[in-house]
Amino acid sequence: MIAQREIEIIRQMDTPRFVVTFMRSQTTGETEISLEGKTAGRHLARHQQVNILDEDGRLLESRKIDDRIANFVFDNFLQRGDTESFQIFQSDLESGKLLPRKALATTAKQVRHQLTDAERSFTANGEKLWLHQPIFEKYAATGFGSIIRATLTNHQVCSSNCQFCSTISRNRKDSVSLQEAKDFVDQLYFGQAEYNRTHFPEYNEAYKKATGSDIRLRGLILSGGGQPNLWPHFTEFVDYLSGLDISLGLITNGFPKKVPDEIYRHFDWIRISITPESASPFYPGGRFDRQYIPPTIIRNPDLTVGYSYVFGPWTNDDILRRIAESIDQYGFEYCRTLADCNLTRDAQLTAHRELAERLFRLGLIDEDGNPTGKIFHQLKYHGTKAEADIIWENGQCYLQTYSVFWDTTGHEENGHSFCYPCDSVTVLTDNSEDGSITTAERKFNHQKWGTVKNTEVNCLFSEPVHPFFDPRKVCTSCLFMKNNQVVKDIISSPPSKVSRIPSRIKHINFP
Ligand code: SF4
Numbered sequence: 055m056i057a058q059r060e061i062e063i064i065r066q067m068d069t070p071r072f073v074v075t076f077m078r079s080q081t082t083g084e085t086e087i088s089l090e091g092k093t094a095g096r097h098l099a100r101h102q103q104v105n106i107l108d109e110d111g112r113l114l115e116s117r118k119i120d121d122r123i124a125n126f127v128f129d130n131f132l133q134r135g136d137t138e139s140f141q142i143f144q145s146d147l148e149s150g151k152l153l154p155r156k157a158l159a160t161t162a163k164q165v166r167h168q169l170t171d172a173e174r175s176f177t178a179n180g181e182k183l184w185l186h187q188p189i190f191e192k193y194a195a196t197g198f199g200s201i202i203r204a205t206l207t208n209h210q211v212c213s214s215n216c217q218f219c220s221t222i223s224r225n226r227k228d229s230v231s232l233q234e235a236k237d238f239v240d241q242l243y244f245g246q247a248e249y250n251r252t253h254f255p256e257y258n259e260a261y262k263k264a265t266g267s268d269i270r271l272r273g274l275i276l277s278g279g280g281q282p283n284l285w286p287h288f289t290e291f292v293d294y295l296s297g298l299d300i301s302l303g304l305i306t307n308g309f310p311k312k313v314p315d316e317i318y319r320h321f322d323w324i325r326i327s328i329t330p331e332s333a334s335p336f337y338p339g340g341r342f343d344r345q346y347i348p349p350t351i352i353r354n355p356d357l358t359v360g361y362s363y364v365f366g367p368w369t370n371d372d373i374l375r376r377i378a379e380s381i382d383q384y385g386f387e388y389c390r391t392l393a394d395c396n397l398t399r400d401a402q403l404t405a406h407r408e409l410a411e412r413l414f415r416l417g418l419i420d421e422d423g424n425p426t427g428k429i430f431h432q433l434k435y436h437g438t439k440a441e442a443d444i445i446w447e448n449g450q451c452y453l454q455t456y457s458v459f460w461d462t463t464g465h466e467e468n469g470h471s472f473c474y475p476c477d478s479v480t481v482l483t484d485n486s487e488d489g490s491i492t493t494a495e496r497k498f499n500h501q502k503w504g505t506v507k508n509t510e511v512n513c514l515f516s517e518p519v520h521p522f523f524d525p526r527k528v529c530t531s532c533l534f535m536k537n538n539q540v541v542k543d544i545i546s547s548p549p550s551k552v553s554r555i556p557s558r559i560k561h562i563n564f565p
Pocket residue numbers: 451452453454475476477478479503525528529531532533534535
């Protein structure tokens with residue numbers, strides 16, 4: 055990463071959402087293109103490389119950005135957007151313009167991949183919803199939802215500048231108080247259990263029989279802002295949560311030293327996001343595997359710890375090998391790898407294919423796509439408009455029936471913020487037939503996808519489920535179509551249908 059004081063700005067332009075700058079270090083000669091969000095947060099993504107592709111979308115090489123590449127990126131940025139601009143066809147680069155070409159149309163079947171127990175356990179691919187069947191029987195019969203999983207972003211602070219950041223357009227100042235966070239959880243935990251005991255005793259008893267719990271919040275993830283543990287009330291809040299019977303998950307890209315190591319013992323799982331190594335100034339020597347890891351999470355049999363790694367132009371063989379070594383070094387359980395969700399479906403599936411080939415070449419998966427060690431590949435990709443029209447024929451997102459994502463965007467200005475059914479709304483990306491791309495918003499937009507204010511989260515279980523937006527119009531590239539489909543399958547199945555989810559699947563409260 056180039057230090058700001060020593061840069062020479064070579065080219066710069068304003069787009070509706072970013073200031074795009076090509077710069078060179080005056081001391082090392084290194085170059086990069088930075089994207090600075092124009093929202094109050096002024097978050098940065100810094101790109102040092104691009105992927106060079108052949109006509110079939112196969113990765114020829116990751117190449118450092120030189121003057122020619124930078125000019126190509128600038129000249130085509132408005133058409134290709136903030137992510138695909140860094141995936142360049144060699145023939146386009148050589149001719150200096152975007153040549154007409156057919157869509158790549160890579161399919162999931164072309165990706166060397168097997169759905170493993172690790173992927174089923176450590177990602178939300180929808181299967182685990184079968185283990186919560188009574189809440190969907192309640193929904194089918196009464197129209198009322200049951201919020202069993204929640205994700206909270208209590209603030210928006212992050213020390214990194216990742217190229218693939220899903221919320222690059224956020225406001226750094228948006229943050230909630232400890233009391234607001236507790237009130238939110240109390241509604242979903244105490245308020246919801248009481249509501250179901252009183253109004254839906256039959257379904258509550260059925261859920262209790264199946265899971266040992268009233269219908270209430272079962273799984274809570276602290277996420278967002280890159281490092282949720284930089285939120286000033288993190289320790290106190292986790293202490294509070296540890297007194298409730300809720301499975302806790304943490305997604306972070308680092309461990310600030312001022313947070314006591316003991317607090318991490320309260321989590322059921324922790325997922326450490328490995329950023330591109332040049333994007334995190336706190337990686338000693340620019341190495342993710344030299345960052346501080348709290349001793350309480352190393353070889354701790356009561357805690358599942360995994361890594362997450364996004365494949366892109368910043369990926370090389372060395373980092374993938376070091377991820378495998380680091381997992382062994384700390385006794386971690388897994389690393390989930392996947393393609394950048396800001397890419398369009400075509401580009402994303404093509405990137406998945408290239409990721410799988412890289413893992414295969416390095417011996418990290420076998421020829422059928424089975425992991426040979428603890429790195430697994432999550433084959434997560436955007437849906438299509440045709441699928442959207444079929445799944446949501448009545449215009450209702452089904453994640454809204456069981457899941458809530460509270461994001462604090464707008465909290466500073468309004469004193470409240472909004473709930474969403476999922477976090478994939480920040481990375482919805484479409485390409486049209488003429489090749490132009492509707493890029494992801496890379497922020498939470500409550501006017502488009504918001505449901506209720508954080509202060510009214512009780513409405514998600516105490517009022518009949520109804521659409522707040524039409525997903526056929528605003529979610530055609532949803533990343534959770536499979537999960538939506540599973541809910542539909544459960545609510546249209548006879549109550550006697552028994553789930554076939556193997557008992558060895560873990561993290562069942564994060565479906
Ligand atoms: S992206 Fe999918 S899961 Fe998320 S709100 Fe839209 S329809 Fe629902």
